[in-house]
Each structure stands twice: as structure tokens, then as C-alpha cells.
Amino acid sequence: MKQTPPVQAPRRFDVLAVFAGTTAVAAIGVPWYGISHGYQPALWIAFVVLLAWNGMSITAGYHRLWSHKSYQAHVLVRLAFALGGALAVQNSIRQWCADHRNHHQHTDDIDLDPYSARRGFWYSHIGWMLRDYPATAKDYANVRDLDRDPVVRWQDQHYAALALSLNILLPLAIGALAGDALGGLLLLGFLRLVVSHHTTFLINSLAHAWGKQPYSDATSSRDNTVIALLTYGEGYHNFHHTFQWDYRNGVRWYHFDPTKWLIRGLAWCSLAAELKRVAPEKIEQSRAKMQLKHATERVIQFRLINKEQWLALLETEYEQLVHVLNEWSHCRQRWLEMRTRDLKKRWDETELHHQLQELEQSLNMRRRQWRLLTQQFA
Numbered sequence: 001m002k003q004t005p006p007v008q009a010p011r012r013f014d015v016l017a018v019f020a021g022t023t024a025v026a027a028i029g030v031p032w033y034g035i036s037h038g039y040q041p042a043l044w045i046a047f048v049v050l051l052a053w054n055g056m057s058i059t060a061g062y063h064r065l066w067s068h069k070s071y072q073a074h075v076l077v078r079l080a081f082a083l084g085g086a087l088a089v090q091n092s093i094r095q096w097c098a099d100h101r102n103h104h105q106h107t108d109d110i111d112l113d114p115y116s117a118r119r120g121f122w123y124s125h126i127g128w129m130l131r132d133y134p135a136t137a138k139d140y141a142n143v144r145d146l147d148r149d150p151v152v153r154w155q156d157q158h159y160a161a162l163a164l165s166l167n168i169l170l171p172l173a174i175g176a177l178a179g180d181a182l183g184g185l186l187l188l189g190f191l192r193l194v195v196s197h198h199t200t201f202l203i204n205s206l207a208h209a210w211g212k213q214p215y216s217d218a219t220s221s222r223d224n225t226v227i228a229l230l231t232y233g234e235g236y237h238n239f240h241h242t243f244q245w246d247y248r249n250g251v252r253w254y255h256f257d258p259t260k261w262l263i264r265g266l267a268w269c270s271l272a273a274e275l276k277r278v279a280p281e282k283i284e285q286s287r288a289k290m291q292l293k294h295a296t297e298r299v300i301q302f303r304l305i306n307k308e309q310w311l312a313l314l315e316t317e318y319e320q321l322v323h324v325l326n327e328w329s330h331c332r333q334r335w336l337e338m339r340t341r342d343l344k345k346r347w348d349e350t351e352l353h354h355q356l357q358e359l360e361q362s363l364n365m366r367r368r369q370w371r372l373l374t375q376q377f378a
């Protein structure tokens with residue numbers, strides 16, 4: 001029987017023209033103008049400011065605020081993110097979030113994840129936008145909640161006009177103020193857009209291919225500090241896919257996550273609220289579970305003589321760690337509740353306080369033992 005070849009999705013010539021045109025100008029026009037005329041320091045400062053504005057509008061706005069609702073933001077903040085998102089030329093909030101929610105719901109599915117990493121680096125980086133693939137959101141059923149936000153509706157209606165004026169008129173105006181309109185357009189319009197596009201796209205491509213999986217291997221997502229440096233903290237993608245509604249991606253205090261710091265700063269100024277965090281014991285348990293999995297794989301792989309004993313020891317130590325962790329978190333929860341009810345003084349005298357201290361000591365001991373045990377198989 002004669003087989004019919006698979007039908008290719010139709011090309012998106014408009015998207016292709018934007019990517020090809022901006023890349024060509026950034027690769028040829030920008031250096032040519034730099035050599036023949038030079039760029040003023042003021043334009044380089046504006047370049048950094050616009051790059052950070054459009055980048056963080058995507059990470060703090062499109063991603064953590066609208067897609068995942070990991071916090072609430074004041075209307076002025078939402079407006080700034082909506083404008084910065086149009087400057088970033090990554091679709092309207094509505095379209096972006098519909099695609100992104102599908103990405104989380106169907107991560108790695110070849111047909112349903114709009115930028116599935118299983119279709120290769122090129123596809124997940126940029127290829128998914130160059131054709132009208134069926135996985136790209138069309139009905140917006142999964143973003144109905146966002147339609148209640150007037151900023152989202154307004155940006156969606158005027159997206160094309162906003163994107164064009166912010167990417168052409170704004171750079172020309174800033175350039176003219178600095179006495180070099182064309183230099184402004186090249187640096188702030190073209191180069192900024194191309195740099196911004198490809199660094200953001202790394203989250204869909206490289207952050208699903210290169211790095212570690214400390215929290216879960218259920219998806220291809222990875223934690224990668226190098227990508228975090230280029231993407232305002234979004235490189236801790238394995239943590240993000242495991243705990244997607246947490247406003248942080250870099251969960252440790254030393255993780256480079258400027259988006260998390262921005263959100264916290266906004267909350268400090270009362271411009272953001274209801275910042276969501278995953279309970280620390282859940283995070284620790286996920287890590288321990290992955291360590292158990294890796295250690296078990298190693299025991300089997302090394303074909304140790306006393307394999308059964310090692311496996312039993314790992315299992316027992318893991319269960320004990322989780323048990324103490326849960327007891328500690330339960331006790332800590334009660335402490336937090338008492339603190340919010342201003343009962344700290346009374347609490348200090350209760351037996352529960354001693355219990356918490358004892359559990360903390362016991363937990364630290366279990367952690368040490370677990371570390372020593374799993375390190376042998378690292």
C-alpha cells in the first residue's frame with residue numbers, strides 16, 4: 001500500500017522575516033556602524049537597561065506572575081511588564097502563557113508540548129515558532145483566568161502596535177536624545193532584541209538538555225548555573241518544573257536569581273504580595289529521593305558483593321530521614337502558627353520548644369549520615 005508522506009505544518013513567513021531580518025542587521029549593520037561611527041556610552045547604558053527591562057518582564061511577568069501565578073502584583077508593575085513583554089517580541093501575554101502552561105502540562109510530549117525538547121535542540125530553541133505547529137495554543141482555554149486582568153486584555157488587543165512602537169520609535173527617540181538616532185535604533189532596537197531572544201530561548205532548549213536533575217527526573221528539565229546567569233535566574237529549570245508555582249527558581253540564597261530578588265524587592269515596596277514558596281521539607285525530600293535513586297542505580301551497576309545489604313541500608317536511612325523530616329516540619333509548623341498568634345513568649349516555655357530543638361538535632365544527625373552514605377555512590 002502506498003504511504004502518504006506526513007503533512008508539514010505551514011511555514012510562518014512573518015516570524016521567519018522577523019528573526020532573519022533582526023539577526024542580519026544585528027550581525028552586519030551593528031558592527032559596521034560601530035566601526036564606522038562608534039556608539040556613545042549613553043547608548044550602551046540604555047542597551048543594558050532595555051535588555052534587563054524586556055528580559056525581566058518575561059521572567060518575572062509573563063512567566064512567574066501570569067503563567068504560574070506565583071505572586072500578585074500591583075497594576076503599575078503589571079503595566080511595566082506588559083510593555084516590557086511587547087518590547088521583547090515574544091507574543092502577547094495571553095499567547096505566551098497558553099503555550100507555557102501547555103509546556104508544563106505536557107512536558108517532553110512530542111505532539112502536545114509546544115517546544116518539546118524531545119524534538120531536538122533547534123526545534124525547542126526556535127524551530128517551533130517557524131511553522132504553525134498544532135501544539136501551539138489556539139483556543140486559550142487554559143488562560144481564561146488571565147482574561148480577568150485588564151492589563152492582559154489591553155496588551156493582547158494592541159500587541160502589534162505596542163511591539164512595533166517600542167522596538168522602533170523608542171530606540172529612535174532615545175538615540176535622538178543622545179544625538180544619534182540611527183545608533184539608537186541599531187543598538188537598542190536590533191542588537192538588544194536578538195540578544196534578548198536567544199538568551200530567553202535557551203530556557204526551552206539548553207535548560208532541557210544540559211545540567212543536573214537534583215529534584216526530579218520525570219522531565220528533561222535541568223538546573224544549570226550558566227543558563228541562570230544569562231536568563232535572570234531561570235536556569236534552575238529542574239527546580240522550576242518540580243515546583244512550578246514557587247516564585248523562586250534559584251531556591252538557595254546564593255543562587256543567581258535576579259528575578260526572585262526583583263519580586264522580593266517589589267513585595268518590600270508593597271508592589272507585590274502573596275509570594276508562594278514550597279515548604280522546605282518537600283524540597284529536601286525530593287532531593288533525598290533523587291539521591292536514593294542514584295545510589296540504588298550505582299549499587300546495582302557496580303554489582304557489589306553485599307548488594308542486598310547496601311540496598312536495605314539505603315532504604316532504611318532514607319525512610320528514617322524522611323520520618324524525622326516530617327516530624328520536624330510538623331513541629332515547626334506549630335511554632336510558626338504560634339509565632340503568628342504572638343504566643344512566642346509562652347511557646348519558649350513549653351515542652352514543644354524542647355521537642356523542636358531535639359528534632360532539629362536528630363534531623364541534622366540523619367542528614368549527616370545520609371550525606372556520608374550517598375557520597376560513597378556519588
Ligand SMILES: [Zn+2]
Nearest residue numbers: 063067240244
Ligand atoms: Zn514555567
Ligand SMILES: [Zn+2]
Nearest residue numbers: 203204221237
Ligand atoms: Zn521547561
